[in-house]
Amino acid sequence: MKKAVMAIVTAVIVCTAAAGVYIIASGTGSGGETDGTISIVDGSGATITLSEPLTGVVTANTNIPKAMKILGLTDELKGLSFYTASTNQSNWDLYSPLFNKDVVHMPLIQSMTAESIVAMTGCKYIICPVTSMTITASQETSFKEFGITIIRLDCNGDSALDDLEKLTVLFGKTDKVVDAYDSYCRMYDGVVSTVTAAVAASPSTQDRTFLSYMSSLHAFYNETSAISVMTESIYGKNALRGTGLPLIGPTNPAGEMGTREVIKTKDSNRPIDKIFVRGTATTNTPSAALAVWQNVASVLPITGYDLSPAKTDEVYVFHTNIMSGMLSFIGYVAIAEVCGIDTGLSISDLIAAFNTAYGFTEATSGYVFKMTGGGTGFAKIA
Amino acid sequence: MSIGGTNDRKTLIDLIRNRIDEDTFEGKYEASVRKRVLFILLILTLSVVLFFVAIALGAVDIPLIDVLKAFGHRLLPGVVGAPSQDYYSDFIFKGRMPRMFLVILTGFSLGVAGMIMQGLLRNPLVSPFTLGVSTAASFGAAIAIVFGTTAIGVTLSGTIDLGIMYLEMGNILKILFAFAFAMVSIVLILLLSRGKNTSRSMVILSGVVISYLFQAGIMASKYFADDAQLREITLWIMGSMTGATWGTILILFPIVLLCGIFLFKTSVDINALSAGDDVASSLGVNVQSLRKKGLIVCTLMTAACLAFTGVIGFIGLMAPHICRMIIGNDSRYLMPAAGLMGVLILSVSDLFCRLIIRPGELPVGIVLYITGGIFFIWLIANKKWSQRI
Known part of the structure; x- marks a missing residue:
């Protein structure tokens, strides 16, 4: 009899403890009840x-x-x-x-x-x-x-x-929030559609090729990257297409000898037309753009392999802010501009409008730089 | 080169060519010397063959005839025509040759350093890797990658054009820090284990402890690293030959050459050391001085290479062991053999890494860890050899 009572009491205590743990634990769930509003x-x-x-x-x-x-x-x-x-x-x-x-x-x-x-x-x-x-x-x-x-x-x-x-x-x-969203979408879509229309009205560049390089990662953007997709919507095809390089992520390391060799082979068979380099948050002056390019050269080395764009000064360095994030629509304009497509849009005016609309203090210039003198310097375009 | 201690001194060529009477004591000795010399020649030949194979194969295969034309045209431009593609010469002389020379220098350094360290400490599991040199170099590289110029309190940026190579400030710091901390590690080991009668075990234990300290530093650096820095640290620790330029070879070659000559001169003393510290002392060897200088020079040689390649593990263990299994423990022959075996192992591994997912490539450290692991599992499982460890 005693043993039975003790067993029942133990069971009650255990169940009470379990229920208590359950109640406490359920109170620390992933926030919010399930009203689902x-x-x-x-x-x-x-x-x-x-x-x-x-x-x-x-x-x-x-x-x-x-x-x-x-x-x-x-x-x-x-x-x-x-x-x-x-x-x-x-x-x-x-x-x-x-x-x-x-x-x-x-x-x-x-x-x-x-x-x-x-x-x-x-x-x-x-x-x-x-x-x-x-x-x-x-x-x-x-x-x-x-x-x-x-x-x-x-x-x-x-x-x-x-x-x-x-x-x-x-x-x-x-x-207020919906209006702000709609306003931003109008700005974004307006710019992108203007660029797209200008591209459509320009001679086709589908036979051209480009390389897109991320300076902070010392890597090339392959065809799966958002930046490559953006660029291909405006100009030519990514030169890494068809090289057989592994597409594990959006980039391929530039330092690998195999990457350099297939790019050089491609460039020798048919010269690559342009190199676009995504700089950093401090790439806002010609000297900073030159430093970014020399960083690229130290990894590849591009000068050693004499890629065609480096011989013809068709190398462009962009400030990172216009290649991704909330100002990425400016990137469309920048790429179109360096590819000789007249969109009728001004990068500085667009950024000034962005600042006015949303209270930012972004600089209105220092975003796009073009190589000069065979790699000895860079000039500011926008 | 003359062999033998009798009045009838024989040259190396005589030794290889002539018949040896192995029934005599002298014959037995000459037979063993011949075996060692032939082994060294064999791995030298294989290394040379592999050198040319590695030049020809890669992301883009270059026909052998074009490889020969590229060399011929470079040496005798008026006589030998250029290769069929312009860029073949670029690939060979600007990419693959510096890479192969880096493989040779690194493989040789690690093989020799491993062999010498094992001889000095009379422990077959000692190598630059296990003594903490690689970990210390990794820590230096991690510090440079994550904290860069802030680690030395100044702002340095830009790129230096040395004519033969471009060096970006981040890379300069990485190389300097990796080298400096590798040297710091051996100095710390020697300081920790200093004393007239310091045992070999104390030196090895000090290396293990130092290794753990630097490992903690690497983990801290990784914790504060962003995605790009974390990837860079990880790739550096995996080890690769992508940093090869002629400028790199120009820096490394004199270091490896001078260190190699110094270490070769100590090979007789290391033979004496293999009989024990007391026996070596009685033969006139300053054991403590030999051990100290040998460890410093080995570390200097390997640190210089690791600063450019990242961590290359297991060669310092595998190369001496393989050679020891075939030609025994005579340091005069074991040293060049271990060096060449290191070259051979690293050449094969690097070529494999360049071909397996071409045109992409794997870091060579991955292959070496797998190979090294399998080798030592076999060694431990093999009763004949495990008892000798």
Whole structure:
């Protein structure tokens, strides 16, 4: 009898404990109940469901804060976090004045903890890129334990407009936000369609080839990259097409001897027409453009292999901001301009209009540079 | 070169050509010397053949006739015609030849350094890799990649045109830091294990400890790195020959040559050391000095190569062991043999990496880790050889 009673009491205690754990654990789920009033599929394919619009977020990296500013959501940004230690402070100095004075400078993305997010901002939402320079899987697990919802949006490249629309949904699709989104789309689509029309009206360049180079990664963009797709919509074909180089990602390392050899072979069989180099955030002067080119030469070395564009000064260096992100529509104009296509658009006017519309302070020149003197210098085009 | 200690001194050619009476003691000795010399000649021949094969094969295969024409046209432009394609000469003289020379210098350095270190410390598992030199060099490279000019407190940028090569400031720092920290590691090891009667085990233990410290530094650098820097660190640690230019060869060749000559001169002392520290001392060898100088010179030679190639593992272990299995432990022959075997192993591995996914290429470190792992599993599983380790 005694044993039976003890067994029943033990069972009751165990069940009570299990129920308690279940109740506590279910209270720390991935934020929000399942009323399902707001729902999007983020850039990683995860369905994000919110019971009410977002009112405060922490962002990781630079494209998302820019997108939020375009949508007039400066007050909703509570914390800014960046990825690279060496540019952490300079990025903060650049971006923080664009937002509410109360915005908090968060720790580096990779060292951010759930506790720091909650303690420093009180936020339960973080918006971060999908794959590049973003929070890790193990961070995500611990964030979810704290009830922090992770929303992955790149706000960059192919998905820029879609991600911008998703942001409008997440923040409640207010009239102000929707108007801002529509205004940006009109600007973006207007520029791209103008460029596309100018390209269609110009002689065909389908028999031309180009190389597209990313200076920070020392790699060529292959045909799967967004930048290559953008360029091919305006001018020729990517010279890496048909070379057999592996298409594991959007780029192929330039330092590999095999890459250099197949490019040189292609250039020897039929000269490559142009080289486009994507610079960095500091490529805003002719000397900076020259430094970027010399960096390229040190890796390839292009001068050693005498690629045709380097002999004919058909090398162009672009500031990174117009090749991706919220100013990527300017990239269309820049590429068209260096390819001799008259779009009737001015890069400086477009950027001035962008600044006026959205309160940014982007420089209106120092974005496009052309090689001169056989690689001894660069001249500013725009 | 004369062989033998009798009045009838024989030349190397006599030794190879003439019949040897192996029933006599002298005959047995001459037979073993002949075997060693023939082995060295064999791997030298294979290395030369592989050199030309590696010149011809790659992302773009160059017909052998065009390879020969390229060399001939470069030496005798009026006599020998140019290859069928203009760019073949570019590929050979600006890409593949510097790469093959880097393979030769690195393979030789690692093979010799491994053999000498094993002889100095009388431990068959010692190599530049296991003593922490590679880890220290990786740490230096990681620091340069992640923190770059901020690590030395100044802002340096741009590219230097040395005429024979372009050097971008980031690459200069990477090379300097990798070399410097590799040398720091051996200095730390020697400081930690200093003392008149320091045992070999203490030296090896110091190397392991130093390796762990630098490994922690690498992990910290990776933590603060962004995506591009992380990829660069990872690729550097995998090791590759993509950094080969004639400028690289110009820097490395005198270092490897001088270090190689110095180490060859110590080969007799290392033979004495193999009998034990006491026996070597009684034969007039300053054991501590030999050990110190030998380790420093080996580290200098390998650090110089690793600064340009990244981490190349296992050659310092495999090459001496393979040679030891065939020709024994006489350092006078083992040193050149291990050096050439290192060249052969690295040549085969590099060629494989260039062909397996061509026109792309794998980092050579991947192949070496697999090969080295299989080799040592076989060695351990093979009773005959595992007892000798």
